[in-house]
Amino acid sequence: MDKTLEKVLGRWLKQQKSACGAYLNLTVLFGVLTGFALVAQAYLLATMLHGLIIENQPREAFTGEFIALIGVIVLRSALAYGRERISFKAGMLLRSRIRQTVLDKLVELGPVFIKGRPAGSWASIVLEQVEDLHDFYAKYLPQMMLAGFIPLTILAVVFPINWAAGIILLATAPLIPLFMILVGMGAADANRKNFGALSRLSGHFMDRLRGLGTLRLFHAGEREQKAIESASEEFRSRTIAVLRMAFLSSAVLEFFAAVSIAVLAVYFGFSFLDHLDFGHYGAGMTLFIGLFVLILAPEFYQPLRDMGTHYHAKAQAIGAAEALMDLLNHQGDEADDAPCVPFTSETPLSIKLQGAEVLSPDGQVLLGPITAEVIGGEQLAIVGPSGAGKTSLLNMLLGFLSYRGSVLINGTELSSLDRESYRYHLAWLGQEPQLFHGTIGDNVAMGKEMSDEAIYKLLDDARIGDFVRAQPLGLSHPIGEQSAGVSVGQAQRLCLARALGQSAKLFVLDEPTASLDSHSEAAVMQALIDARKGATSVLVTHRLDALIDMDKIWVLDGGKLVQQGDYHTLMAEPGLFSDLCHRQEEA
Missing domain, CATH: 3.40.50.300 (P-loop containing nucleotide triphosphate hydrolases)
Known part of the structure; x- marks a missing residue:
């Protein structure tokens, strides 16, 4: 991926973090408190072990420290739990906000723009790609801040007691992010290609699924099966490439963290054997210093390792952000600075x-x-x-x-x-009636507060009131997916009833009687003739x-x-x- 584009996408992602509200800052705060708790835990452990092993003090002398240690462990557990819950809430708010923004943008761009791409590709954007933003905000961004704060805190307590250990930590720390960046350079591009393959597969599969009956009639099932197999194989290979990147980066980070801790352990081992005599400011090397630093060493590298683990979340988010940013920045037929005149008309x-x-x-x-x-x-x-x-x-x-x-x-x-x-002021009726999962009453009212009498009046005007009254549930008669539960002609007349409820000044009719039998066509046309009185109408018909x-x-x-x-x-x-x-x- 072009570096300039990657930077643009990264800035766009960070601009969206305001949707997380205060939860993102709370996640960082809990991480900071966890850092202080782990320093306290290391201090208590080193103090007790030094006193018990070197100074031969009785166990009863450390009752207070032991109780404090139990309290710190419980506190760290509570902070970790709270951090996970809060970070999930932050990601959830972000996903909800982005998904709503995407849906609002699609409504703004309209059906012509939407039909320019397969339905499956839109499902991929609204569902999968928005979901893939979660870890970037819930884990990667907070970890970026903690990866700097916690190691600096540990260095601040290590340098005053042993400058050599502090130098070792400081010198080896950059190795992890350095190799993380080197390994992850191609991760964003791999994720972007993976999302493209998923979008193509989703669109291809959805369109073929919807046209399954037609494919069977024309004996084209085997050919389309091969096409879906080819798209699936492309998606599989790109997914494996992304997983390969993730596993490689994790292995590299673990390796360098282990090597860095081993160097520190070797330094303290030779110091205790009197082969090395530097770093302790002349005060001598004690078990407390060695244990305290060695207990903190894994915690020093852990935030950097976590950042590396979550680095693929950044690559994943950048891959998802490209399609989202292109969609949200797409200009419709109105310029941003175009005047917007409220429209009213009684005629x-x-x-x-x-x-x-x-x-x-x-x-x-x-x-x-x-x-x-x-x-x-x-x-x-x-x-x-x-x-x-x-x-x-x-x-x-x-x-x-x-x-x-x-x-x-x-x-x-x-x-x-x-x-x-x-x-x-418009009423629209197309050649493909669209009813939604719900009841007849819900489909006619479309969210408006309407009495049963008002709904039946619209149904009577659309010449379908008698059919609804004949149903045992009346207005509560269920409508399934794809207008299941009614015929095409009945669905068209229900859509007409919905259009009549708009009190429109302009009727826009696109082949409203297409695919109807002669009886349904006559009923719909007569209802339209009555409805268009006192309104302008534009009718497309053959x-x-x-x-x-x-x-x-x-x-x-x-x-x-x-x-x-x-x-x-x-x-x-x-x-x-x-x-x-x-x-x-x-x-």
């Missing part, structure tokens, strides 16, 4: 396009330029062959695609409107015989507006619309 919305070009998320022109107008209260139909740009135009009106030129809503530029207040009563029809072809007018006008003139109508009649 049907008017739409005026002047040289408008609809743009894809990457800036390519999908449709236009178009110059046309819809007066408030008019019923507009948009028709044309597949790929003409009909859905792109709807997504632009919904605020999910950017545009060039001018799009005026009630005389105000669409790009300057506050999206939330603008969409409050059923041209149902457009006789529409006020205006726009005919799109190849991203251009090639015809516009009412049904009779367009039928009377040669062009694409009359050709489409004749083809449909002959079919």
Whole structure:
């Protein structure tokens, strides 16, 4: 990974730590108190052993020290437990905050942007990659601070009693972080590639799982099985590479910590054998000094070793942060400094396009330029062959695609409107009804406080009230995943009831009767005709015989507006619309 990019990602990660609140500082505080406790523990142990072994004092003389030692051990255990709990809380708050930010960003960018990548890859970002930030904040960042404080504390108590031991500790300490950095240089890049492989595998597997029926019909199961096997093998190899890095770094750190402690032990051993006579300020080498320093030596290197152990958490977090930062920094169709005008309207919305070009998320022109107008209260139909740009135009009106030129809503530029207040006046019904796990009442109300009578009124308007009343549980009739529990036509009418509850001034309808039988189609269309009274509507449809009563029809072809007018006008003139109508009649 490029070092500049790695630094940028590291800064971004540290900027997010405010989400941990005070818990991150509490984690460090408990670690500091643990450092003081271990110094006290080493002092008490060395004092008792020196008195018992060298000075031959009775055990009863150290009752106070023994009780204090038990208290220090209990205190260290309590501090360690509290530190783990608090660090977990810090990581949990961070994950919750980042995940909510990611979901808010996806809502802001809209369905067009989301559909640009497989559903599995989004699941990987929202779930796995956010989870992989936990150890960076819960363990690595606190350990970074403790890796400096605890060794300095131990040096501060060792140097006054033996400068040679202090020099050995001070000289060998940099070996651990040095080799940790050398071994871990490629860890972030390995994790980044691993996340990319996981994202591809998740997206590939999710899409094939959703299209399993189609794959069986076309006898493509074996081919897709091989593709999934190849993606799985790539993910396996990259995961092994990450684990190899982690195990190698741990082994190197353990080796150098053991060597450093061995050097210290050799120094004290030769000193006690009178082969070495320096470092004790002329006061002589005592068992207390040797035990005190040797007991502290593993604790001196432990924070550095822990930092090395958690270093892979940093590499893991940097690998995850790349996709997260790219997503959260992605600019939608609104600039950060764009004006935001609250939108209100008591009348049907008017739409005026002047040289408008609809743009894809990457800036390519999908449709236009178009110059046309819809007066408030008019019923507009948009028709044309597949790929003409009909859905792109709807997504632009919904605020999910950017545009060039001018799009005026009630005389105000669409790009300057506050999206939330603008969409409050919209009702949308697509060709794929989307119901959520819950009850019929929950799906119609969508979080609003609505009485049963009000919900039944909407259901009656959508021509599905009788079906709901016939169910034993009524409004509490359960809806499963993927609209399980109702037919496609019933699901479409339930979605229509939900749309009718918006009291909208603009209905945006994208093939609302697609995949419906003739009975369901007639019921939905009649309900829409009644609902659109007193509101503007924009309807995309391929059923041209149902457009006789529409006020205006726009005919799109190849991203251009090639015809516009009412049904009779367009039928009377040669062009694409009359050709489409004749083809449909002959079919």
